[in-house]
Amino acid sequence: MSDPINRSSVRREFWAHVPTEKMTATEWEALCDGCGKCCLNKLEDEDTGHVVLTRIACRLLDDTSCHCSQYEIRHQFVPECIQLTPKSLPDHMYWMPDTCAYRLIYEGRPLFPWHPLISGNAQSVHDAGVSAQGITESEMDIHEDDWEDYVIEEPT
Structure with a gap:
């Protein structure tokens, strides 16, 4: 699967000078x-x-790919899926991954060199070993009572 975001269509280093509430979709x-x-x-x-x-x-x-297989219509399948927005970001900081760009920007920290906006390559997040690629089990296959057996450290 290719990268669903056309990163070449965004302004260079916009994240460093555009407030989140002023960013385009x-x-x-x-x-x-x-x-x-x-x-x-x-x-x-x-x-x-x-x-x-x-x-x-x-x-x-x-x-x-580490992408949602039904991103545009995900709420039809997972109604509780969070729609992260600049306005809702502060409410969701507690569960956001430490390496997440949304969290980094909110906290005033720089993006990591492997971030696709820096590297220019969507594969770089996987190559750096910081993604969930290849380590997951579907929630459909594991009973919720057993989830504690699958706790991991965040890949960073």
Whole structure:
């Protein structure tokens, strides 16, 4: 599967000078590095609020490309899928991956060299070993009571 975002159509280094609320829809979408980690199911400790990743992926995640197989109509299949927007970003920081560009921009940090906007190559996130590529199990195959057995450290 090819990269669904045409990164060549966005302004060079827009993320460094355009506030998120002023970004075009294409620019906003281009911030996604395609790692797939946001589509991994997480477990949250009710007492501490600490969130951990599991290898259990949303049923729509393509484990090879790390893209949603039904992105445009995902809410038809997964109504609880979060629509991340500049406005909703602060509410979702607690579960966002540490390497996520949305989180990095929000926190005023630079993008990693492997980010496709920096490298110019959508494959670079996978080559750097920071994606969920090839490590997932579908949520359709693992009972939720067993998810604790699939906790992982975030690939960083």
